[in-house]
Amino acid sequence: MTEISKIPNLKETLLITPNPDGTFTRPFDIYPTVPPSTDDPNSPSLSKDVTLNSQKSTWVRVxxxxxxxxxSSTSSSSNKKHPILVYVHGGGFVVAGAAHPNYHDFCxxxxxxxxxxxxxxEYRLAPxxxxxxxxxxxxxxxxxxxxxxxxxxxxxxDLSSCVMMGDSAGGNIVYHTGLMAAAQVDELKPLMINGLILIQPYFSGVE
Structure with a gap:
């Protein structure tokens, strides 16, 4: 676990507060969440949350x-498959999430x-x-x-047409996950990753 004393200006810079048990509190007024659009007629798309790994408390919003x-009501297009975009949100690896209004609306x-x-x-956050x-x-x-x-x-x-996209820290995650996926091409078949879209990706040194 990261030593809290080694994280400079944690509360002032990142606006998150360390707790005695090693977890961190992120203010809801700055990092709010919205539910999936299961039945909102004004939403351009439907969305739902699906558990990815219950032990890690990770999930995806589709x-x-x-x-x-x-x-799909017409026979000519009922069998048509569409590209899949896997999106990874930014937030300095530390804040925000798939349910943040900005990322929900963008997706x-x-x-x-x-x-x-x-x-x-919705991946696990640092620290x-x-x-x-x-x-x-x-x-x-x-x-x-x-x-x-x-x-x-x-x-x-369409599993043969998948693209990964991420912004800021999400761009970093997409890049490194793309490298990991490239080493596991056979394991991921029939999913084919056709490209990575990095939006102002964050890259820096170890420190």
Missing amino acids: FLPRLFLNS SYAATKLAALVVSV EHRLPAAYDDVLEALKWVKEGKDEWIQEYG
Whole structure:
């Protein structure tokens, strides 16, 4: 576990407070969460949360564009598969999450505009869980996608057309997880990762 005394200006800079048990409290007013859009008629896509690893308290929020539901009623497009976008949020490895309003809205918008299934990963945060925990969680999410057990993935997802995207710390995680996935190509089949999209990715030294 990271020694709290070695994290400079923790409360002032990151706005999180260390607890005696080694966990950290993140203020809800700065890092709020929103529920998935299961039945909001004003949302451009439906979304749901699915447990990834109950022991690690990780999960994914899956976004399904409404246009998929509209097109599935016609026989000509009912069997059409769509690209899968695995998204990894930023936040300095320490804050935010898949349920943060900014990331929820972005993934919902991206799903609709790109006509893709979006899988946003709720990975474990530092400093409670130091790297490579986040890398391992996103790799586990890729394996969850490739298993195709989720009904949305089964019906609408094209496992041969997957792209990973992340911003800031999420870009770093996507890059390193992409390297890990490249070394496990056979294990991930039939999931094929066609590219990485890094949005202002964070890269720095050990310190």
